[in-house]
Amino acid sequence: MSISVKNITKRFGDFTALDNVSVEVPTGSLLALLGPSGSGKTTLLRIIAGLEIADSGSVLCQDEDVTHHSARQRNVGFVFQHYALFRHMNVFENVAFGMRVRKQPKKLISERVRELLHLVRLEGLERRYPAQLSGGQRQRIALARALAIQPKVLLLDEPFGALDAKVRQELRNWLRRLHDEIHTTSVFVTHDQEEAFEVADKVVVMNQGRVEQAGAPHEVFERPANPFVMDFLGNVNVFHGRVQNGRALVGGLEVDCPEYPHQESRPATMYVRPHELEIEHSPNGAASLKARVERINSAGSIAKVFLLAVEFPVGLNVEISPERYGELGLKAGDTVYVSPRKVRVFVPEYVI
Amino acid sequence: MHNAKHTSAAQQFGMHRATHRDPKLVQWGLTLAALLTISVLIVIPLVNVFYQAFAGGLPTYWENLVRDSDTLNSILLTLAVAPLAVVANLVFGLAAAWAITRFQFPGRSLLTALIDLPFSVSPVVAGLMLMLLFGLQGYFGPWLQEHNWKIIFSTPGLILATCFVTLPFVARELIPVMEAIGPEEEIAAISLGADGWQMFWRVTLPNIKWGLLYGVILCNARAMGEFGAVYVVSGHITGRTDTMPLRVEKLFQEYNNPGSFAVASLLTLLALVTLIVKVLLERKTRLELAEAARVVHTPGEAS
Numbered sequence: 001m002s003i004s005v006k007n008i009t010k011r012f013g014d015f016t017a018l019d020n021v022s023v024e025v026p027t028g029s030l031l032a033l034l035g036p037s038g039s040g041k042t043t044l045l046r047i048i049a050g051l052e053i054a055d056s057g058s059v060l061c062q063d064e065d066v067t068h069h070s071a072r073q074r075n076v077g078f079v080f081q082h083y084a085l086f087r088h089m090n091v092f093e094n095v096a097f098g099m100r101v102r103k104q105p106k107k108l109i110s111e112r113v114r115e116l117l118h119l120v121r122l123e124g125l126e127r128r129y130p131a132q133l134s135g136g137q138r139q140r141i142a143l144a145r146a147l148a149i150q151p152k153v154l155l156l157d158e159p160f161g162a163l164d165a166k167v168r169q170e171l172r173n174w175l176r177r178l179h180d181e182i183h184t185t186s187v188f189v190t191h192d193q194e195e196a197f198e199v200a201d202k203v204v205v206m207n208q209g210r211v212e213q214a215g216a217p218h219e220v221f222e223r224p225a226n227p228f229v230m231d232f233l234g235n236v237n238v239f240h241g242r243v244q245n246g247r248a249l250v251g252g253l254e255v256d257c258p259e260y261p262h263q264e265s266r267p268a269t270m271y272v273r274p275h276e277l278e279i280e281h282s283p284n285g286a287a288s289l290k291a292r293v294e295r296i297n298s299a300g301s302i303a304k305v306f307l308l309a310v311e312f313p314v315g316l317n318v319e320i321s322p323e324r325y326g327e328l329g330l331k332a333g334d335t336v337y338v339s340p341r342k343v344r345v346f347v348p349e350y351v352i
Numbered sequence: 353m354h355n356a357k358h359t360s361a362a363q364q365f366g367m368h369r370a371t372h373r374d375p376k377l378v379q380w381g382l383t384l385a386a387l388l389t390i391s392v393l394i395v396i397p398l399v400n401v402f403y404q405a406f407a408g409g410l411p412t413y414w415e416n417l418v419r420d421s422d423t424l425n426s427i428l429l430t431l432a433v434a435p436l437a438v439v440a441n442l443v444f445g446l447a448a449a450w451a452i453t454r455f456q457f458p459g460r461s462l463l464t465a466l467i468d469l470p471f472s473v474s475p476v477v478a479g480l481m482l483m484l485l486f487g488l489q490g491y492f493g494p495w496l497q498e499h500n501w502k503i504i505f506s507t508p509g510l511i512l513a514t515c516f517v518t519l520p521f522v523a524r525e526l527i528p529v530m531e532a533i534g535p536e537e538e539i540a541a542i543s544l545g546a547d548g549w550q551m552f553w554r555v556t557l558p559n560i561k562w563g564l565l566y567g568v569i570l571c572n573a574r575a576m577g578e579f580g581a582v583y584v585v586s587g588h589i590t591g592r593t594d595t596m597p598l599r600v601e602k603l604f605q606e607y608n609n610p611g612s613f614a615v616a617s618l619l620t621l622l623a624l625v626t627l628i629v630k631v632l633l634e635r636k637t638r639l640e641l642a643e644a645a646r647v648v649h650t651p652g653e654a655s
Contacts, residue, residue, distance in 0.1 A: 049543055051539060051542065051543060071542050071543050071545070072542070072545040072546075072547065075545070076543070077543075078540070078543040078544075080536060080539075080540060082536060084536035084537050084539065084540040085537075085540075086537055086540070086541075086554075086555055087537070087559065088558040088559060097541070097544050097546075097554070098544035098545055100554075101541075101544065101545050101546040101547070101550045101554070102545055145540075145544065146543075146544075148544075149544060149545060
């Protein structure tokens, strides 16, 4: 079941939580709403679920307009950030709740609950209460409870937000496998770009109530639409310079910028990811910045080198492979040359 | 070696404790003062109520309660008025706590403050306010008389006065409990397809039941013991509008000490039962609140 969200606007008093947002969720896909807190992603999820009412715009399920349907009519499964399990009900009753309020026959309920507990690999815990479960177990019960109503759509609000790093990673992989098994159209909210990239088929980056960019994870990462997306999706080095005649200049560094062929010189910002910078002992002819090594962190799968440009005061984060790090034999205080393999230049909108 | 170390540690511990201990004299002095105060102010009067009531023996006690038809009437009246006031405040308290903890609306803090008003207004003033509204000279008095409805000097007035005085109890108990529990489970119930009633009966009520019961118990104790407001609106018609506390006063004024203390002992007994139930429920609600406030996150294995 596909979902289309069309031109949704939602205000809370003076605060605009969503500003004319449109999102398409293809049938059977797993989509991530990614953004910093306050970007409106949870509000959007709640509007899709029918738990919040939009000021304007519409929500379509397949081709049916469900904008004015109640949460009950929409039949969506919702998984809450803090699980929201019913504390006075045991696991069985929690999972059965959606079917009980729909007055389904007892035999069907107990069959389906057993099936779901098997699916989330928590058989045998029927009589436990939420307080007796670990965080990861609670999250999976919350998921089983949402799936019990055989939802057309599954919505997850920061599903792994309250878990510690290791459990998070495991549940992430597990959710992806589960989705491949059941193929329910799913949307999940996260502020963790790594999580979004690892789990989702499609990522929608949101900021201040607007959609900044939507696309497959690699598309969004490789071709960020604007500085916000670039900045939000991981570490980045920012340089302020000027553009003119298809060239961008920052200090002694000069790179191509075909997006701006005009003759008039304008300020521009250049973004380079830490792993897209190369360190050399001597200038290799390519555009490079002279810099001094300040600090090195070689613990981990990559070596992180922090440098300070010599000609103008700008710090640089560079990530190189341990092999390369060994080859260079870097130490703090060395003077080296840093050259970018790939640069993104964003010229601010031309304002008259 | 090991032994020596152990002893020195014990000595250190002992010294450490000694420095934090008050002198024996202060300890005993304070304990004695506390016991004395409690005895004089609470225990002795309490025991005396029962002593006076049973001074003439158990048969006389029983006679004083049941043979006197006016006294019996006052007991029955209290047993009718108090539960009705409790039910009214149960409904009001639930609705008010729900509105205050689950919705944002203009006048929300005003409502919260208004709920507390009966605590700060003297019960006598509350009674007079009712007289001013429903009494013969009051705003609605003539209209009520025209339609032959009696509120002041009859049972409806007693119920109204008791309701006003006990208004805050249920709401006051429920607001913190419902705030601590939060709306998440209710929203989850709605997202799973429950309608309003299903949500209330299956999710909200089981979560707040102990707090609710606690509020009801307190409300009931106050309703049974209410004197001031009821005194004003009742008109003291013996056998018709005298509730138990009013009857105690009247018997006492008539120098019928055994009768007065017999009714008083019954009220005291109700208070003691309330106290015990309250202590038990307090423990329950405390656990409930602690459970609600507990951080949801507990680290654990995923598979």
